[in-house]
Amino acid sequence: MHDPLHEEQQSTEQVFDGKLLHVFRDEVRLPDGRLGLREYVRHPGAVVVIPVCEDGTLIFERQFRYPLRRAFLELPAGKIDAGEDILACARRELQEETGYVGAEWRHLGVMHPCIGYSDERIEIFLATGLHHVGHAWDEGEFLEIIRMPLTEARAAVFDGRITDAKTITALFWAERELAG
Structure with a gap:
């Protein structure tokens, strides 16, 4: 058509x-x-992970983002390597950045963060059944790991503490997936 x-x-x-x-x-x-x-x-594409702990809190990371010269509160995410399966990327990024691995994974959808000037896509995953095994940060990567209930994360979007587009989009999905 x-x-x-x-x-x-x-x-x-x-x-x-x-x-x-x-x-x-x-x-x-x-x-x-x-x-x-x-x-x-x-852009090669990326993933974002909504890691849900047993108590219902979500795992976030705080990291400095050079283009805007400040730290941002965001969900774990990362670039898809050439030829890498998107689920494998999501698993790798969650463990490398937060130190957690998930037992259950669900692909929720895709978002396009900057349609006016980029072909980047970000695949959205939900991870549950988490357990901590230790992080594997890349050289020069510095992160703070923060746990937060979904209600506080939602409030953080509206009060300006969370402004990252992939995180806001993923939280929209998290509200739907965790509502029941």
Whole structure:
């Protein structure tokens, strides 16, 4: 089925090739037939995990995010390595960053955090049956691990303590999944 809003790529040029981010500039044919330019970032994708402890609290991490020059409260997350299965990535990131492993896992959905300039997708997982085995932080990675009830996390979104988009989206899913 033809989408009347579709933009057809006419040409592409890579303008930056970094370790994580790859920036492109494409010429596209617009729906009205004219030509336009689109600049965007290609990203390998990521996962975010909602780790639910036996007492119902969630595990968060607080870490410094250089682009905004401050620490953020967020759910555990990380980049999908080339060829890596998304569940394997979620399991790896949870253990590396928080020191916890989960016995039960459920894939909840996907979000696209920056649709105006990136193809990044973040796969959302719920992990339960947690037990602590010890973290395996990457070199140069520094985190604080924080446990918080869902009600407090929700309040933290509305009072500005949590502003990270992947965390807010995942908490929306957590409310639905943990309501019963």
